[in-house]
Amino acid sequence: MKKSENFKSLTVMGLGYIGLPTAAAFASRKLKVCGVDVNEHAVNTINQGEIHIVEPELDIVVHSTVTEGYLKASLTPESADAFIIAVPTPFKGNKQPDLAYIEAAASAIAPVLKKGDLVILESTSPVGATEHMAKGLQEFRPDLRIPVSNRSSGEFDIYISHCPERVLPGHVMRELVENDRVIGGMTPKCAEKAKELYELLVEGECLLTDVRTAEMAKLTENAFRDVNIAFANELSMIADRLEIDVWELISLANRHPRVNVLQPGCGVGGHCIAVDPWFIVSRTPELAKLTRAAREVNDSKPDWVLEKVGLEIARISQLNPIKDVKDITVACFGLAFKPDIDDLRESPALNIAVSLADRHPSKLLVVEPNISKLPRSLMQKAELVDIDSALENADIILLLVDHAEFKEQASRIKQFVRVVDTRGVL
Ligand code: SAJ
Numbered sequence: 324m325k326k327s328e329n330f331k332s333l334t335v336m337g338l339g340y341i342g343l344p345t346a347a348a349f350a351s352r353k354l355k356v357c358g359v360d361v362n363e364h365a366v367n368t369i370n371q372g373e374i375h376i377v378e379p380e381l382d383i384v385v386h387s388t389v390t391e392g393y394l395k396a397s398l399t400p401e402s403a404d405a406f407i408i409a410v411p412t413p414f415k416g417n418k419q420p421d422l423a424y425i426e427a428a429a430s431a432i433a434p435v436l437k438k439g440d441l442v443i444l445e446s447t448s449p450v451g452a453t454e455h456m457a458k459g460l461q462e463f464r465p466d467l468r469i470p471v472s473n474r475s476s477g478e479f480d481i482y483i484s485h486c487p488e489r490v491l492p493g494h495v496m497r498e499l500v501e502n503d504r505v506i507g508g509m510t511p512k513c514a515e516k517a518k519e520l521y522e523l524l525v526e527g528e529c530l531l532t533d534v535r536t537a538e539m540a541k542l543t544e545n546a547f548r549d550v551n552i553a554f555a556n557e558l559s560m561i562a563d564r565l566e567i568d569v570w571e572l573i574s575l576a577n578r579h580p581r582v583n584v585l586q587p588g589c590g591v592g593g594h595c596i597a598v599d600p601w602f603i604v605s606r607t608p609e610l611a612k613l614t615r616a617a618r619e620v621n622d623s624k625p626d627w628v629l630e631k632v633g634l635e636i637a638r639i640s641q642l643n644p645i646k647d648v649k650d651i652t653v654a655c656f657g658l659a660f661k662p663d664i665d666d667l668r669e670s671p672a673l674n675i676a677v678s679l680a681d682r683h684p685s686k687l688l689v690v691e692p693n694i695s696k697l698p699r700s701l702m703q704k705a706e707l708v709d710i711d712s713a714l715e716n717a718d719i720i721l722l723l724v725d726h727a728e729f730k731e732q733a734s735r736i737k738q739f740v741r742v743v744d745t746r747g748v749l
Contacts, residue, residue: 324352330441330520331355334403336428338365338396341445341488342409343374344381344495350388352523357401358394359431369396377665380496400432405441405520408432408456409488411594412446418601420449422456429456433463441482441516447541447595449602453485453534457509470509473535483509484517485534487541492593493664503527507537545599546614551585552596553617556624559587563631570747589628589723589745590671591621592660597669625671628721629678631743635719636685639741653679654688654708654717656736657724657746658698665693672723673698679721680704688713692728714739722748 331354335346338360346358360366368375372389374382388394400406408428415421425446432442442460444453454472460481461469467480485507490498504525508514514531521529532540555573562569573584591597600618604611632653639651660670667673677700680687687705689697690713697707710732713720720739722729725746729736736742737749 325523326353327519327523329439329516330404330523332401332403332405333357333520334359334400334406334432334435336400336406336408336432337410337424337446338362338369339409339411340376340378340492340495341490342407343369343376343385344378344490344499345407345409345445345488347381347384347388347394348496348499348524350394351384353393354523355403356388356394357403358396359398359400360396361398363398366396366398369394378495379493384496400435402435402437403440405443406432406436407443407445409445412448412452412602414598414601419605420452420602422448422452425452425456426459429459430463433460436460436464436467436481438467438480441484441513441520443484443486443517443520445486445488447487447545447599447602448485448538450535450538450542450606452538453483453507453509457483470513473509474533475510477510479510479513482513482516483534484513485537486517486521487537489541489544492666500524500526504529505532505537505540506530507532507534507540509534539603542599542603545596546603546617548585549591549596549600549621550613550617552588552591553620555585555587556590557620558584560624560627586747587745588624588671589675590624592668592670592672593666594669597621625675625678628675628723628743628745629682632679632719632721633683635741635743636683639718649684649686651685651718652688652716653683653685653719653721654690654713655679655705656690656710656713656720656722656729657726658689658691658701659693659724659726662725663693663727667694667698673700675721675723676701676705685718688717690729692726710736719743722746 333349333354334357335342336359338358346356350356365375372386374385410424410428413421457471469481470479506514506517518529559569576582600614604615655676658673688708689705720742722744725748
């Protein structure tokens with residue numbers, strides 16, 4: 324296990340999907356870690372060695388590091404050699420980034436900062452956010468020399484860096500260690516300092532750059548994926564209109580040595596890919612035309628899926644005029660935002676199910692093998708059932724997420740007459 328003379332303690336601001344795994348991973352490398360969150364329930368849960376979020380293997384690491392005394396949670400930050408800020412960066416309307424959580428975290432750590440400390444912003448941020456944070460710190464602590472502009476030169480008391488997280492939900496504990504890290508320093512020395520910290524944990528390569536490039540690198544990765552998924556989603560709608568099977572089409576096109584079209588779906592979910600491209604648009608709206616168009620295509624896909632289901636419902640009523648629309652049963656297969664996880668946050672599949680329940684008088688069944696009870700938005704509106712019951716009772720199957728369980732049952736589901744398959748499972 325690597326050791327550092329400079330970094331023996333760490334304060335992590337924000338104990339969510341990134342902050343808690345990061346705090347626990349550093350604590351497992353024997354750093355004294357203080358994790359800070361405004362959520363009292365999260366703080367109490369962690370201090371009992373338990374976790375308040377779902378992420379494989381995280382519970383084991385939190386339990387052992389809390390028991391051994393390396394990790395503790397708190398409502399207020401403690402003095403440390405390094406600070407990592409991993410708080411949310413949501414929108415504040417009109418798709419403009421809201422930096423209020425970063426500002427609050429900076430104002431909370433400012434009183435405990437001392438000469439020689441390292442402050443790293445990990446939250447995915449629009450370009451300029453790290454400089455904004457540094458200016459905030461400088462205002463709170465005029466007694467310390469803090470670099471506030473990208474590519475600053477000179478000597479400073481505090482090291483400021485941006486090191487965006489890039490881990491995939493569901494694989495966070497492995498990817499935290501194995502992934503390469505982009506580390507942007509306000510000065511080259513700031514980047515070197517941050518590298519020294521991450522090297523205690525990261526086995527991938529630490530790639531050094533300046534702060535703005537690091538901010539943009541993260542946005543570029545997720546926008547790249549969004550644009551490519553948008554192309555697949557657009558193709559799926561074009562192929563449908565032209566009576567072409569989009570799955571066959573993509574697999575044929577992908578046999579070209581330089582083509583790799585991604586997979587269409589019912590929309591793009593999660594809190595990263597559907598959000599981050601807007602941070603690029605917000606800074607350069609007149610230039611980011613393709614980035615914006617991709618977002619719009621992906622955001623329009625759920626409505627297109629709902630239209631397809633509406634057409635199937637209309638077809639059944641035409642064929643059976645005596646069957647009332649409310650006697651037509653639709654079964655949604657999958658609610659999560661992607662396969663084989665239980666995460667329903669920002670899930671287009673869940674939004675489609677809720678819209679179906681609200682718009683159509685038909686009965687709604689839901690098959691979601693990864694949850695044991697329906698989310699509040701679907702309670703009283705739908706029934707959670709297993710695959711067998713759905714196949715027995717539904718008139719229309721709407722396949723929204725390609726969970727492993729559905730792929731295993733593909734040959735049975737395929738025999739069903741009316742299936743809207745948004746993921747190409749069949
Ligand atoms: N999706 C498709 N078609 C595809 C691939 C994905 O429709 O071919 C959909 C998924 O169903 C899901 C959404 O896109 O709704 C996003 O899923 P994802 O698995 O592509 O990504 P996330 O949001 O779980 O994690 C991403 C990752 N970024 C990249 O792969 C570039 C991860 O590495 C980032 O750390 C994470 O965002 C983040 O925190 O920013």
